[in-house]
Structure formats: structure tokens, C-alpha cells
Amino acid sequence: MAINPMGKVPAVKHGEALITEQSAIYLYLADLFPKAGLTPAIGDPLRGPFIRCLVFCGSSFEPAVVDKAMKREPAPMGMSPYGDFDTTLKTVSDQLKKGRRSAVSVSRR
Numbered sequence: 001m002a003i004n005p006m007g008k009v010p011a012v013k014h015g016e017a018l019i020t021e022q023s024a025i026y027l028y029l030a031d032l033f034p035k036a037g038l039t040p041a042i043g044d045p046l047r048g049p050f051i052r053c054l055v056f057c058g059s060s061f062e063p064a065v066v067d068k069a070m071k072r073e074p075a076p077m078g079m080s081p082y083g084d085f086d087t088t089l090k091t092v093s094d095q096l097k098k099g100r101r102s103a104v105s106v107s108r109r
């Protein structure tokens with residue numbers, strides 16, 4: 001709680017900065033250590049798809065999985081941050097099948 005008042009992990013304290021949210025931590029560390037080559041660099045055609053995947057994790061995948069695990073009805077399609085669980089899972093699954101060097105594409109059932 002002293003590090004993250006929300007009581008959630010992961011959390012990183014770096015100097016005065018508090019960074020929470022997995023995606024933010026990954027980006028922060030990659031930017032901090034650019035020579036490690038942890039992410040596609042700015043200007044790399046894979047940078048956009050990479051950021052999309054990263055943000056998708058927190059904004060869509062995580063809420064979809066938690067709603068499913070808790071057996072909660074998702075919000076109506078037009079109001080749900082992820083649409084529906086099956087589409088969200090298919091988007092991840094299709095990308096994994098394509099491999100790491102291919103750009104992410106939107107998939108619809």
C-alpha cells in the first residue's frame with residue numbers, strides 16, 4: 001500500500017514516479033532501457049501493432065477475461081469496452097497464430 005495505494009501489483013517506483021498497470025510498466029521499462037531492444041522502436045512499422053496489443057491487454061482482454069471468470073453479463077455490445085468475450089479471445093488467438101512479426105488485424109466472428 002505504501003507503494004501503490006490501490007494495493008495492486010505490479011507496481012514500480014522509480015525515483016518519484018509511480019508506475020502501475022502492466023502495459024504502462026512494460027512501456028516505461030522499454031523506454032528506460034532502449035538498448036535492450038524490448039519493443040519495436042519508434043518508426044518501426046511494428047510499433048503501432050505492438051502498442052495496440054499492449055493497450056488491448058488492459059482495455060479489452062483483461063476486462064473480458066474477468067467478466068467471463070466472474071460469470072458477469074457483459075455490457076451491451078455498443079457500451080462494452082471489449083465488445084464480446086469470443087471476439088476478444090479470437091483477436092488474441094488469431095494474432096498468436098500469425099506469429100510475432102505480423103501486424104495485428106481486427107477479427108470478427
Ligand SMILES: N[C@@H](CCC(=O)N[C@@H](CS)C(=O)NCC(=O)O)C(=O)O
Pocket residue numbers: 007008009010020021022023058062
Ligand atoms: N489492470 C492491472 C491489474 C492489476 C491487478 O489486478 N493485480 C492483481 C494481481 S493480478 C492484484 O494486485 N491483486 C491483489 C489484490 O487486489 O488484492 C494491471 O494491468 O496491472
